[in-house]
Amino acid sequence: MCWKHPPFRLILYWTTLGVRKAGYPGIQWNLAKPEGRILSLDVGQRRIGIAITDELRLTVRGLPTLARKNRRADFEVLGKLIATNEVKLVVLGDPVHISGEKSEQSIKVERFAGRLKRYCGVETRLWDERLTSVEAEQLLRDRQLRGEERAMAIDQISAVLILESYLENDRT
Secondary structure (H helix, E strand, O other), rough: OOOOOOOOOOEEEOOOOOOEEEOOOOOOOOOOOOEEEEEEEOOOOOOEEEEOOOOOOEEEEEEEEOOOOOHHHHHHHHHHHHHHHOOEEEEEEOOOOOOOOOHHHHHHHHHHEEEEEEEOOOOEEEEEOOOOHHHHHHHHOOOOOOHHHHHHHHHHHHHHHHHHHHHHHHHH
């Protein structure tokens, strides 16, 4: 067999739909193009739960919960996280009341989102986080975590749930 002329030549070329292999009519592979990571924050008074997607926005994983110190220290840590992971969008949980009305914490999160956008230069979006903490607690029900360790796990899981909810809505 001659390597210069293999029986099935495969030529890759880009299309608007993805990558297509020439020589095999009717077969098309749609490869996801990297869109950049999304970071999710569950902002509370004492802690910030953090989750992040992969570059293709297919999977979500929780990151260690940030124990808040002061605004400057929080933004420095988040800024480094955003820069090192090349985050394109930050989704913040919006803790509105069950009725849909803004809560006091919701207003604080709105201000936090605006400051984060100015500090890091990254797009921010608020996302309804109603009952994510309740769902996180239910997921942790069987775990033997106590006190601060449990609270940090709840914040991390809440951030994961917020980001999964956002991605689910974004895909439809």
